[in-house]
């Protein structure tokens with residue numbers, strides 16, 4: 001059965017939600033599912049914007065057929081070639097043999113790379129080009145490295161609809177609620193939107209800002225992303241733009257302390273909990289504590305983008321940083337996270353090394369990660385004798401709170 005929604009006059013959502021996939025990009029857990037969005041414009045010509053992941057291809061094709069309602073499909077505009085959006089393209093071209101594909105040169109090259117038979121059916125566009133389909137004229141804007149090199153966004157100059165590719169997307173299935181104003185986004189969606197952006201696009205902050213600057217010249221009324229809700233209210237669009245600007249410029253959303261610990265037998269964990277208690281007792285209640293071994297790194301990355309301060313508390317492991325903690329640090333570096341205030345707590349029972357190694361990593365592999373001047377080095381377990389150092393550590397963290 002078809003399952004479509006009208007967005008504005010002439011424009012329909014024909015995508016779908018997927019609760020089956022365990023790992024997005026075979027890395028990121030998606031316990032709340034994900035949506036794959038595609039859109040159909042009915043004008044003098046009919047235009048499909050992007051397709052969907054194989055997993056919901058059948059639903060998508062039923063939706064497409066229903067909205068076309070016996071009409072032929074004239075164009076397929078591909079904004080992004082990642083297979084979670086382009087995988088069903090071939091099926092569409094087989095079923096609609098008159099359809100032409102409009103996309104960037106790099107995108108069309110990738111179509112051949114992925115083995116799609118598009119011979120004689122493609123039309124290359126670049127930034128500044130536009131195509132008229134009747135009442136609606138679509139302008140094309142480069143979105144290179146948001147987050148692939150071939151990406152573009154499409155803008156309907158007649159109604160202000162921006163087809164934003166992966167920008168402004170989110171994990172989490174739609175489950176019928178297509179519009180951001182149909183959910184409590186700041187309560188129920190923001191964490192999955194942040195986890196999606198920071199892990200999938202986080203590395204490309206400058207490119208996201210470049211796209212946002214270009215989008216700033218457009219009179220955007222509706223944002224139709226490839227995942228997650230559609231944005232149609234000015235105040236909602238301002239809200240998500242504000243979040244994107246913070247994430248893309250690596251600005252923390254909140255003044256607070258993210259404590260991530262690596263502990264095998266509970267002593268470093270205990271020290272992390274003592275730290276949390278002392279922070280709260282001194283009035284800093286915006287504290288989150290995570291066990292690096294038990295929390296998927298995509299959640300830790302997302303939290304690291306959210307908070308202003310990060311404490312890395314790690315055991316030493318065969319003279320190295322605990323491997324799972326090192327992996328977390330490497331994810332942060334790969335995603336270009338920067339501009340955070342950090343604290344380091346090390347634990348070792350004969351030759352503690354993790355503290356100096358974490359400091360070295362933050363200094364050498366990341367940017368503007370300022371480390372508070374007091375460090376805490378624990379020998380096996382936190383003892384009464386360590387209280388003073390712990391209190392100095394807490395005060396040093398809090399002092400930087402006021403500096404910002």
Ligand SMILES: Cc1cc2nc3c(=O)[nH]c(=O)nc-3n(C[C@H](O)[C@H](O)[C@H](O)COP(=O)(O)O)c2cc1C
Nearest residue numbers: 263264265266267268316318319348349350351352
């Ligand atoms: C497999 C293993 C390797 C360790 N390697 C080191 C080491 O190289 N240097 C050191 O000082 N302590 C080492 N330790 C001790 C831990 O760093 C830590 O002091 C101990 O696990 C207590 O902390 P926890 O209760 O948080 O795990 C090691 C412990 C284990 C189990």
